[in-house]
Amino acid sequence: RNSGGGLGEAASSRSDESTASSPPRVAPLQNLRRIRSSSAPASVRKRHPLIEDHYRVDREKRVVLPGVPKQDEDFARDLHDFFNLIVLVPVVVLNIMNWNLEPLLDSEKKADIVDAWTGEWFDSFFQTTALYFVVDLVWVLLVPSCVKSPGTIIQHHIATLLYILIPYYYPEYRWIMGACMLVEINTWFLIARRVFNKQGFPPWVIDLPPFISIRVKLISIFFYTTWIGIRCVLYPIIFAVLFKLWLALSARLETKFNVLTIALTLQFIFCVLNFKWTGDLLLSKIRYWRRGGDSKIDKGL
Template sequence: MKRACIVHDWVNLVLVPIIAAMTMAGLVGLIDPALVTYAFIAYVAGDFVWVFLQPEAVPSLPTVILAHHAVTCVLLCVPLKRPHLHWYTCVDGLVELNTFFLIARRQFRSRTTRKVFSWLYWASFLSMRMVLYPLMVPLFWREMQMTEEAPWWEVLACVGSQTILCMFNVVLLALSVMNWRKRRAAAGETKDGASAGAAAGQRAAGKAPGAAAAGLKQRVRQRGGSPDEGELVPAVKGAAAAALALKARAV
């Protein structure tokens, strides 16, 4: 992984939990939800500039991420004019928990930690990105219909942006499944290769005693004598011992 990506990930491992904590605090009324909107806009805008200037700061698809950030900023601007929608920023912002689990899974390399974060990632992905986000589309539509004198472009900015984010989540799910299948296929090929190598080693080990005996017989005949059991037995025993050692290494 490139150094720029590692730095970007670790900065987000610090900032994303702060944003997530603010969204939860805003949901329960501990802080003004408007503060969450302002903080979110600052975070997304800052990350947009970072990725735009340094595309290698993300593992892949920087253009898609920039488009996602742009749509998110459009959606976040709606509550600036319609303050009663600030609370929905906190609802949508819960998805940052999923973002944190994704980055943590990528950066914390121990097997146990990776499994835990992978489970948390998928649990939050399915519940938030695939359930919560689509449910927000009709809610936003209802809120905008109840808003007096809301022009069509405001409705489009609100409902349309949320719909696009849902589509992005579907694409993200498809990419995640494809990557998972590739990793499984690569692991299967590695396992098959190791098994084939072990089998070849065992076959070679099985042939070793007979090959040693045949070679000794040939050398005796070349000297004009006949194969003597006294000579063959020690040689075959030595070859057998070598074969057992080779089998052990192959396994």
């Protein structure tokens, strides 16, 4: 009996040891999920909202805070920012040189944006713009760390390079490129907000040094003015004019699939993105104000 009991105890002991040493069983589906989760890149596991590139964001409260994100020393980013601030100036200036606003200011004439385009400097404007986007695209491809959202920048530049081929091959639609590229004025101020305010000062605080205060306030005013005027007003106007031209061209060619179909589609996408970004920013600001942030409403921009 003692021998039998010893064998039973030994068997029981071995069974317990085997059970204790063996890893716990995991359901196949759960195991597969763990493998996928651990193998997924960081960019897939954690999405990076585009708004965080240019605004201070409280992720827990889902609100945009006053000021811009503080910028640490980053040579790749700073060099790329200064490149944009310098090169965008001739792009914008050459664009403006192709416009004459007198027809739009004449109340007796029923002129639209097409009538204000002269195109006198289009060749120089097109070459400078195309060169800028090609160089910037290659730059981001080679040094993706120079921007926070390289994928978005790459997609935007490719779409823009394809878009500007339309006015290049169809001179009657060159005004589209000029009107759309006015958004680079807002892009300049968007970059300037970061470059000239690396400390992340809220623009409407009172106790800033005078020079910094004026600089930050002016950039903020021009940024929001051009954002609303170009992205929220001008771009829908361009879409409306394009839609009328598309209807006329479709009737003449007896097909709705023509060159303006591409332009109309891209313009619609740009309008949707502009309104989405504007809505995201506005809703975040409203949430911040309602929760009684550190600043008043007039300081929240």
